Amino acid sequence: MTVAQPEALNFECETGNYHTFCPISCVAWLYQKIEDSFFLVIGTKTCGYFLQNAMGVMIFAEPRYAMAELEEGDISAQLNDYDELKRLCLQIKRDRNPSVIVWIGTCTTEIIKMDLEGLAPKLEAEIGIPIVTARANGLDYAFTQGEDTVLAAMAARCPEKAPAGETQKNEGNAIQKLLNFGKKKEEVAADEAEYVNHTPLVLFGSLPDPVVTQLTLELKKQGIKVSGWLPSKRYTELPVIEEGYFVSGVNPFLSRTATTLMRRRKCKLIGSPFPIGPDGTRAWIEKICSVLGIEPKGLDEREANIWANLEDYLQIIRGKSVFFMGDNLLEISLARFLIRCGMTCPEIGIPYMDKRYQAAELALLEKTCHEMGVPLPRIVEKPDNYNQIQRIKEIGVDLVITGMAHANPLEARGINTKWSVEFTFAQIHGFTNARDILELVTRPLRRNNSLKDLGWDKLVREEAKI
């Protein structure tokens, strides 16, 4: 490399005129993850309309979520918030009988200063169902940060002490109990022997169950036992979190949850890159191992095998450039993985950048760039979509990862795009799912390859005036 490279990552901040999903969208995946929950979004028609459209066909599956739609009387305080919420929550209790009701505060409840945190404990005592309050509003947060606010609130609800003695092991969770069913005592003990003796480790971040199994197995191979997972499949199975436990995040947008676990629950955070891509997964495992004093084994070969299996996809993207417009906070990890895959990345847009929580990930990004001999990307916090589009046109990129608002217009101008929201819902964590990430990333390139001889690149009559 003869080009002079900046030594450190370059951070910028723009106007914040960008498109993203409202953070209340987190109910879409969290109500599915936490099976005995009910999510009540306290907001207006605008919130409801967004959810109705964003969730697509899920809305018809009688979801365990609803809007508490505020009317003019609520806004002007002619109606009593407590009575209104009590009426709705009793209705929910009667119809669905959930183990927890999660209140999602919105922009409107912020502006009219509805004291949800104050009302919840009173109402909880009165109706006998736990009420967790999360302020996942568009004034403060973007898209996936919604999950962060919910998990931070849930962290306060995790039991502090395991039930005493022997029962702890068997009552860990219902699934484990089910799996142990029929096994003799010695067999269960043998299972335990596969683990190294270490301070309990709890992982946080909502992932589909198969991915939870995969990551748990991955750590088991190193002799590390995952004591619990925030969130678990059911609210009633939230993990025990005692002072001094280790915690590790699996997603880059969980900074409030991490802070809560450290400050309120006195846990020790293992700061590591996130297990996205084989490089990230390996770094994640190595960091956990090193903190727990374990010598990692077999990771070299494991990572190499995964990369070898990706070769067909790597050939498609090697040497190509990718531009992240930014909307879900996965951008740093994905960019790091794609640079390792051989891509270049001029710009990473991101709604919010927590340099402390993402420190290890940022360091790995920097290291990856140096090792691959590519320029460091500029990281643009609170990006301005209009400016970004000008930059995309100027520098010309091979792939833009962006929201649906811009995808079709960019495609019509001959620019390949991948819809960013898919990365939030697809399985992208661990060694096992590296292929799935590249399946997504290469899809537009593979599709457009098959169309390339048709000469239908630019499908708009004239360029928009700049």
Next chain:
Amino acid sequence: MKLAYWMYAGPAHIGTLRVSSSFKNVHAIMHAPIGDDYFNVMRSMLERDRNFTPVTISSVDRNVLARGSQEKVVDNITRKDAEEHPDLIVLTPTCTSSILQEDLENFVQRAQLDAKGDVMLADVNHYRVNELQAADSTLRQIVQFYIEKARKKGDIPEGKTEKPSVNILGISSLGFHNHHDCTELKRLMADLGIEVNEVIPEGASVHNLKKLPCAWFNLVPYREIGLMAARYLEQEFGTPYVDITPMGVVETARCIRKIQQVINAQGAEVDYEDFINEQTLHVSQAAWFSRSIDCQNLTGKKAVVFGDNTHAAALTKILAREMGIHVVWAGTYCKYDADWFRDEVSEYCDEVIITDDHGQIGDAIARVEPSAIFGTQMERHVGKRLDIPCGVIAAPIHVQNFPIGYKPFCGYEGTNQIADLVYNSFTLGMEDHLLEIFGGHDTKEVIHKGISADSDLAWTKEAQGELNKVPGFVRGKVKRNTEKFARERGFSQINVEVMYAAKESVGA
């Protein structure tokens, strides 16, 4: 507070954005928190728009809560003015900004000083009107703005066009089959020898709004959007309007007769009776369909209808009057305009239901057990649950309701499309019914189950559980790939580790 899962009509700002962004070179700036620009996604996804949706957010964040927007809104307006030179910028309040009670009108006036284009504030109250009402009033507001502006300049063209001409009001972005309807209406006008003066708002330029008074009359095809603008133009210029939706054979004829009356009153001498006759009997297939044996089989079959005023009323009349179908109830979610709906359909159905609660509609469908439903996407899903076929006739709609092929609901081609829609809904039901009478398909058990039917491999309980988490439609493939992998490597048992090793190796 109201417990709600689903809404038929969106919030007010959606209506404003639908109208403003339908115009050419009009930009809307929403005073809203991040994430409220979901409209852009709908335009880009549902309508597959090739252009960037001309809507941006002037974001309301913590700083705005603390100190007010101050220069932010004004800056965003003038910046957009400089970047894209729109003819008009519409500042759009949202539910959030309407509780902040900032003086948006003041921002507009200040921005207007620097902006080269026009700037206006959409005048809608979020807690009182819905998407449709807001769209209607925004269209009137924009028309009025440019008429008054032209008046001040003395710029309004004198008199009417030489030949009979029409403005078509209310064709808008994200409207149900609006683009196809627009094409069909233009074609109909051409057949009638009527010039189309202006179509608004879709594809129109605000500079041309001053020409609206040149038309002999206004045609308002949809009840929900355009009426306020039509009334404004009638009041200011005495331009008559025709608000009969030309949907269905009888209503199309009625609309054309009304047009004939309106333009003859202004000195045209037209007689459209022959045209109506020719179209009805020989061009459109719908009248013939009504007479055919196919349609005879539908006589007295039960149907229910639910949607917006325009489409639910039109379909009810078509089913009852033109096809002899028994409409048990017809309903609308346009509660604010319920009287109109009652007047239109009362004589064509047993019962009228006015509600925007989808639960009530679902129950009413279950109670009646119709042979077919005509409703929105929500009713389609109720139909799925109850095993009743459903034809979608009104918004809210999904991407499949923005067909690429030509599918108008209005005019004579519209009558053909509707006949297909109705007939297909009922025959599908009939086919199902016959299958049941005759004991279903003769091969209930599929004979060839593929290579993994009898597996020589044992799956552990955990692995079986993990496999069951895989979505049904790919589960078979995952199972086959995993077993192939296990066989090749000589595993006799498949546990979770083997399963994921297989996934890593073949990407199953």
